[in-house]
Amino acid sequence: MRLIPLGLVLLALTGCSEKDLRQAYEIVSTSVDEAPLTNAEVVAALKDSLSRGISKGAVSASAKDGYYGNPRLKIEFPTEVRKVEKALRKIGLGKDVDRFVMQLNRSAERAAIKSKPIFISAITSMTIRDAFDILNGADDAATQYLVRTTGDDLRKEFLPIVSDTLQQTSATRYYGDIVNKYNQLPLVDDVDPDLEAYATDRAIAGLFVLVADEEASIRANPAARTTDLLRRVFGSLD
Numbered sequence: 001m002r003l004i005p006l007g008l009v010l011l012a013l014t015g016c017s018e019k020d021l022r023q024a025y026e027i028v029s030t031s032v033d034e035a036p037l038t039n040a041e042v043v044a045a046l047k048d049s050l051s052r053g054i055s056k057g058a059v060s061a062s063a064k065d066g067y068y069g070n071p072r073l074k075i076e077f078p079t080e081v082r083k084v085e086k087a088l089r090k091i092g093l094g095k096d097v098d099r100f101v102m103q104l105n106r107s108a109e110r111a112a113i114k115s116k117p118i119f120i121s122a123i124t125s126m127t128i129r130d131a132f133d134i135l136n137g138a139d140d141a142a143t144q145y146l147v148r149t150t151g152d153d154l155r156k157e158f159l160p161i162v163s164d165t166l167q168q169t170s171a172t173r174y175y176g177d178i179v180n181k182y183n184q185l186p187l188v189d190d191v192d193p194d195l196e197a198y199a200t201d202r203a204i205a206g207l208f209v210l211v212a213d214e215e216a217s218i219r220a221n222p223a224a225r226t227t228d229l230l231r232r233v234f235g236s237l238d
Contacts, residue, residue: 037233043131045233047123050142052226053214054119057207062113068105073206075104078198084182093181100174108203110165111158115207118157122150135233139219143212155200162203163196172196 060066067073077085077097085097126145134141166172175195218225218234225231 037236039128039131041229042135042233043126043128045227045229046131046134046142047126048227049215049218049230049234050123050146050211051120053142053211053218054116054123054146054207056214057210058113058116058119060210061203061207062109064109066112067108067203067206068102070206072209073108075101075108075199075202075206077101078195081179081182084179087182087185088178091185093178096174096178096181100178103174104166104199107162107165107168107199108206110168111161111203112207114161115154115158115204118154119146119150119207119211122146122154125149139216140212142215143208146211147208154204158204159196159200162200166196166199 061073067075077100088094088097123146130145134145138144172195218230225234
């Protein structure tokens, strides 16, 4: 919408009533508010939104019990060896299983904060087309953009971090002890899944859950839009 020069507006309003002045102000304000968003504004707002979501997600996940105390993120026994867990609990080794699960989650918590710069780096490569697709997409469109564009590279970077933290927290040793005890049981097939790969995938998936939560909040809740730019860009969708 074309804006009217302020001087002409003031001249035209000379002698108007208070009601007329108020209506004129609303018209001029609407003209300003309805100015189309620029490409730079959309990209900047989305990058800010993603950065905030990732920062909150990484900090939340890296806190003590960030994974272990959150049912949505908690890393349980690998699905393919749930039979190991059941068998060991039946023979009185439930404490060993519980200790392993706790240490597995502690490993993810220690690794989570190191994911932040990896995600932030990926955000900087967002194109204008990506930004508008995200703006007009689903509630988790930005999160899915990150899943799609960072998945392989993120895993390559994250795997050694998780592997190292698993070693530091002794989770690998606990897991080895558990699997060895299971494999010694009569009439069972030996198991030996890749613990590092499993923990890496689950840790990354948990982070994306938190990032998606933050994105959905910003899209749906005006109070979560903490900057003028976020309010303007996401407000255009309300």
